[in-house]
Amino acid sequence: MTEGAAPRPDAPIGVFDSGVGGLTVLAALRARLPGECFLYLGDTARLPYGTKSGETVARYALQATDVLVARGVKALVVACNTASSVALPAITARHPGLPVTGVVEPGAQAACEATRRGHVAVLATEGTIRGGAYQRAIARLRPETRVEGVACPMFVALAEEGWNEGSIAEAVARRYLDPLFGATGGSPPPPDVLVLGCTHFPLLLAPIRAAIGAGVRIVDSAATTAATVEDQLTRDGMLASRGTAPGSRFLATDGRDRFARVGSAFLGVQIDPADVELVDLPAPPAAPAGEARPQAGRA
Amino acid sequence: MTEGAAPRPDAPIGVFDSGVGGLTVLAALRARLPGECFLYLGDTARLPYGTKSGETVARYALQATDVLVARGVKALVVACNTASSVALPAITARHPGLPVTGVVEPGAQAACEATRRGHVAVLATEGTIRGGAYQRAIARLRPETRVEGVACPMFVALAEEGWNEGSIAEAVARRYLDPLFGATGGSPPPPDVLVLGCTHFPLLLAPIRAAIGAGVRIVDSAATTAATVEDQLTRDGMLASRGTAPGSRFLATDGRDRFARVGSAFLGVQIDPADVELVDLPAPPAAPAGEARPQAGRA
Numbered sequence: 001m002t003e004g005a006a007p008r009p010d011a012p013i014g015v016f017d018s019g020v021g022g023l024t025v026l027a028a029l030r031a032r033l034p035g036e037c038f039l040y041l042g043d044t045a046r047l048p049y050g051t052k053s054g055e056t057v058a059r060y061a062l063q064a065t066d067v068l069v070a071r072g073v074k075a076l077v078v079a080c081n082t083a084s085s086v087a088l089p090a091i092t093a094r095h096p097g098l099p100v101t102g103v104v105e106p107g108a109q110a111a112c113e114a115t116r117r118g119h120v121a122v123l124a125t126e127g128t129i130r131g132g133a134y135q136r137a138i139a140r141l142r143p144e145t146r147v148e149g150v151a152c153p154m155f156v157a158l159a160e161e162g163w164n165e166g167s168i169a170e171a172v173a174r175r176y177l178d179p180l181f182g183a184t185g186g187s188p189p190p191p192d193v194l195v196l197g198c199t200h201f202p203l204l205l206a207p208i209r210a211a212i213g214a215g216v217r218i219v220d221s222a223a224t225t226a227a228t229v230e231d232q233l234t235r236d237g238m239l240a241s242r243g244t245a246p247g248s249r250f251l252a253t254d255g256r257d258r259f260a261r262v263g264s265a266f267l268g269v270q271i272d273p274a275d276v277e278l279v280d281l282p283a284p285p286a287a288p289a290g291e292a293r294p295q296a297g298r299a
Numbered sequence: 300m301t302e303g304a305a306p307r308p309d310a311p312i313g314v315f316d317s318g319v320g321g322l323t324v325l326a327a328l329r330a331r332l333p334g335e336c337f338l339y340l341g342d343t344a345r346l347p348y349g350t351k352s353g354e355t356v357a358r359y360a361l362q363a364t365d366v367l368v369a370r371g372v373k374a375l376v377v378a379c380n381t382a383s384s385v386a387l388p389a390i391t392a393r394h395p396g397l398p399v400t401g402v403v404e405p406g407a408q409a410a411c412e413a414t415r416r417g418h419v420a421v422l423a424t425e426g427t428i429r430g431g432a433y434q435r436a437i438a439r440l441r442p443e444t445r446v447e448g449v450a451c452p453m454f455v456a457l458a459e460e461g462w463n464e465g466s467i468a469e470a471v472a473r474r475y476l477d478p479l480f481g482a483t484g485g486s487p488p489p490p491d492v493l494v495l496g497c498t499h500f501p502l503l504l505a506p507i508r509a510a511i512g513a514g515v516r517i518v519d520s521a522a523t524t525a526a527t528v529e530d531q532l533t534r535d536g537m538l539a540s541r542g543t544a545p546g547s548r549f550l551a552t553d554g555r556d557r558f559a560r561v562g563s564a565f566l567g568v569q570i571d572p573a574d575v576e577l578v579d580l581p582a583p584p585a586a587p588a589g590e591a592r593p594q595a596g597r598a
Binding site: 044045046051052053056126153154156157158160161163167168171172175254255258 | 344355425462554
């Protein structure tokens with residue numbers, strides 16, 4: 001990848017997600033780093049990533065990173081749990097000078113610090129749970145921890161539909177969480193920490209809390225990720241100078257109006273469709289090894 | 300588009316969908332045309348189409364059609380409501396010799412024949428409702444008909460999760476349908492025909508029926524589409540000969556295992572992952588006019 005001159009402290013921070021979910025991470029970054037510029041890219045043409053294979057997600061993430069690097073970002077936040085699970089090594093290999101922060105590692109770290117019993121539940125998409133990135137990250141940090149992954153794809157649909165509260169959201173939360181948290185006095189006791197391992201899930205905090213009760217600590221990796229990014233920029237001497245005009249710009253690969261409408265709920269601030277730029281992603285790098293192409297069979 | 304020799308009657312019928320939903324249409328085709336071969340392509344890497352812009356969906360549909368035409372299909376069924384709404388003219392322009400059948404026109408025709416009061420409800424994805432294809436098709440066939448479109452994106456998530464029955468599916472159905480069907484003795488009376496305008500929705504027949512009551516006729520365009528395809532092949536003298544070995548082959552752009560697992564429920568027959576071939580779609584044709592690329596703004 002050809003890159004221009006090294007970015008300066010006044011350059012924007014790139015934030016990448018499969019769609020609008022990462023705007024919850026952008027909201028945490030804006031709160032923590034109010035003097036910075038952000039350039040957010042949502043790959044809305046190809047969402048969701050959570051049900052796609054790791055090879056495909058990694059290829060998409062490289063394309064998105066190329067666009068942000070070409071626009072001179074000084075750091076990259078991969079605000080998508082699925083992409084954080086599978087694409088960080090490929091991104092770092094392609095852009096060795098770029099500080100890259102995913103959401104999995106900070107979330108795993110916060111969970112390990114929060115758990116007393118060493119028993120953690122991770123709620124995420126099918127792809128994140130199947131990929132096992134949270135399980136591996138937690139095992140690295142605190143090997144004796146017991147981790148239970150729960151794939152909750154309906155939470156994504158509820159958040160996109162704006163059905164964040166009420167009887168349907170509560171019934172869905174109970175259906176996913178009762179098997180882990182519903183038993184009282186069971187053995188072993190339920191997890192004492194729950195990680196929201198998908199950027200959509202903070203919107204469903206109320207029904208999730210109602211399903212698990214007051215005694216369980218909920219870790220949202222957005223805040224921890226923002227702290228990690230601040231540490232990294234401080235270490236590198238790359239915090240924005242006082243002269244920088246802070247703010248956020250938005251890129252999407254499809255559906256400007258929908259991005260603005262649904263995204264406003266995720267960011268917590270109204271987004272004007274005119275502030276969303278449509279972009280095409282470049283041709284994909286060659287497919288990584290392992291994508292076998294077997295012959296079609298008959299059924 | 301370069302094409303080889305004209306297909307023969309023993310060539311397969313191509314069926315295209317954004318994912319596994321179109322397998323409900325394939326099931327209807329297999330039941331109606333048991334002597335035929337089918338080649339099904341699910342664009343699982345880029346689903347869902349229902350939330351994407353018309354230009355993007357049309358471009359994806361052309362790429363998928365190119366793959367099926369290159370494999371020698373004798374006819375094409377666009378089993379995706381969203382693609383049927385926006386892509387048929389582009390497909391026909393690119394492949395003038397190919398008989399192409401969408402699911403919207405047959406569904407609209409069945410609705411017009413079934414309604415007594417001239418009042419029809421269409422349930423579909425956001426994209427299909429916003430595009431207005433059912434509304435236009437019904438207005439063409441029976442202009443005085445009143446059509447109400449209801450976007451039901453949560454139905455797609457429920458069907459993919461396999462939550463086709465029970466209290467959550469029923470509550471979601473009531474939430475979408477009560478505003479139209481819940482009022483008793485209201486004025487005007489509710490629609491007397493309901494069109495399932497998304498291939499996922501036949502799986503949710505039970506909760507939909509529970510929400511609307513027994514007096515409303517439900518039109519599933521899969522069966523009507525299969526009848527339309529049979530008529531077309533008969534007219535063209537292109538029905539498979541007795542020597543054809545019938546059966547179905549499956550192509551997917553991502554996630555062989557998930558295609559087989561989730562798809563089996565939609566087809567009503569077990570699909571072996573080994574019977575699903577992964578394919579890459581070719582480079583997209585040039586973007587159609589109208590995809591403006593405004594500059595990014597600031598928020």
